[in-house]
Structures are given as C-alpha cells and as structure tokens.
Amino acid sequence: MTKYQTRFQMMGTFIDLMIYHPNGEQLIKDAYIQLYQYARRFTVNQPDSELMYVNKNAGVAPIVVRPDLFQLITIAKEISMDAANPFNIAIGPLVKTWRIGFKNAKVPMRDEISAKLPLVDPKNIFLNEHDQSVYLAQPNMEIDLGAIAKGYFADEVKKKLVNAGVEHGFINLGGNVLTIGHSPNNTNRAWNVGIQNPLAERGSVVRVIPLKGCSMVTSGINERFFEVNGQRYHHLLDTQTGMPISTDIASITIISKHSIDGEIWSTAGFLSCTHDAIFYLNQQTDIEAVVISKSGQIHVTDGLIDDGAHIFICDGKSPWQAWAYES
Structure with a gap:
C-alpha cells in the first residue's frame, strides 16, 4: 500500500494527516481544503467568519x-x-x-x-x-466553539476519506487523534497513541493506548496557561465564577468512536476532583476516560482495562464491540 502523509500549521496548532490509498496525494489536498474552510468559518479569531x-x-x-x-x-x-x-x-x-x-x-x-x-x-x-x-438574546454574547470544533472537523474529514475508500489512516489535529482502521505497519495491528504526561515536559508519555478506528482526545491544565506572581492560570474556565476551574485534575483523556465526543467529554469531565470526574464520566455512554490528577495518580473509567495489552476497536456495529488481545 502507498502511504501519503503531511504536516502543516492551522488553527494555531500542527496538523498531521497520514493515509494509505492510491489517490492519497489528492485526498490529503482535499482534506487540507476542507479543514481550511472549516477553520475560517467556525473561528472567533477572524472578524469575518x-x-x-x-x-x-x-x-x-x-x-x-x-x-x-x-x-x-x-x-x-x-x-x-x-x-x-x-x-x-x-x-x-x-x-x-x-x-x-x-x-x-x-x-x-x-x-x-x-x-x-x-x-x-x-x-x-x-x-x-x-x-x-x-x-x-443578550448584546455582547459570544459563542466560542473552541471546545468542540476540532472534534467535529476530524469526524468530517474521516467521513470523507472513508467514503473515498481509505481503510487505513491517522488524523491528528493538534493532539486530537482520530484513526481509520488499523496501522498496516504495527505488529499489534493498531495505531499506538500516547497519553501526554501533564506534569512533565512535552513528549513525555504516561502510557500508550492502541486504537483501531477510534478517537483519543486530551484536555489538560498544561495546554494553555500563564503565570503571574507564581500563580498559574489555565484556560479551562468556570462560567459560574469566571475563574479557571478549581480542581485536582491535571488532564482528561477520552477514548470514543467519534472525535466530537472526545472533545465534549474531555472538557465536560473537568469537575472539582478526580473522584467526581470518574463517577460522572462512567455515567456517559460509549466513552472511556483516563484521568490524571495533579499528584500524578492515574484513574480510569470502568470499561478501560488498564494493562496496556488490549486494543480499542471502534470499527464494528457498536463503539465497544470487542477487545482484541495482542501478546
């Protein structure tokens, strides 16, 4: 199979696309145009969007x-x-x-x-x-789709690629990862996606999740922040107080069939403590979560077998159709 891949900057981040398809070069160009149009239309950072x-x-x-x-x-x-x-x-x-x-x-x-x-x-x-x-209804109100848009974009790009016959591929919108099928080159027949350690330097991974046709999205207090007089202020804001959310959570990673669900619940799960977050996320359907606390403890939802030896498969009739063991 012929592999085509590219990396470019858009929406304030790096985007990686990789697909296996005879017409892959054109399909990647089409995906770029698709993302560019979404980015221009759905942003609050351009006055004419x-x-x-x-x-x-x-x-x-x-x-x-x-x-x-x-x-x-x-x-x-x-x-x-x-x-x-x-x-x-x-x-x-x-x-x-x-x-x-x-x-x-x-x-x-x-x-x-x-x-x-x-x-x-x-x-x-x-x-x-x-x-x-x-x-x-109120003057000076503003919708901001920053907590959901990239997930929607990724799903739409994947939909178009799959309709064009792509069976293996990888979409990464600045850490928002969505896979198509499995990796043809990995022996475990999965895309192995790392979870960033929110308490360490970028590139430090706490664990790797093997995915097949699934999405993985992470939100964390280390992604965007600034410091004043030794106090760190992160970008996840509490609309009840107007301040950054007060929590013992450092990051939330969501595994789901659709990337839009990962975007939603990686933000919606940011409650005041890891215990409440895991309890709340366990009530949601068709998602699993890895929640890392500020002390470095790792918590997972009930459906996530936490031994690194299983593959999330989202290609079947239901998002959690099977666990495939790989030795």
Missing part, C-alpha cells in the same frame, strides 16, 4: 447559518445546558477577557469578570430548526 457574524448580531437579530454550523451549535448547546459540567459554548466573553493562550493574557479585575457572567448563559442561545438560524 460565519460564527462571528452570529456573535456580532447578538441582541440584534437571528442569523441564518449553514446546516453544518447549525448542527454543531445545536449539539454544543445541548451539552452546555447541563449544569453538572463546565462545558459551555456561551463562554466567549470570558475567554476574550482572560486571553489565555495569547501574548496579552492577563488576570482580569473582579468587576470585569462580574460584568461578563450574565453573558455566558447558554439558555440565551435560541435556535430555530425551521430556518436554521441562531440568535443570541
């Missing part, structure tokens, strides 16, 4: 959007309405106040944060299924 047109009309008028953006906002709002977790697509005003991940990041004044809290209620996002419109 489709999403920012919705945000600029907050408190003014409903905006009709294309079906894919409407679908993604609908999914994200549904998760945001669950007060039991910190996932919230209405978080835009807080994100822009903190600016974590940008050079001008700062600790906002308490009154600045208080002024933003009324603007981050997802109940004020109104969706009209009939005309596919989105209306933000």
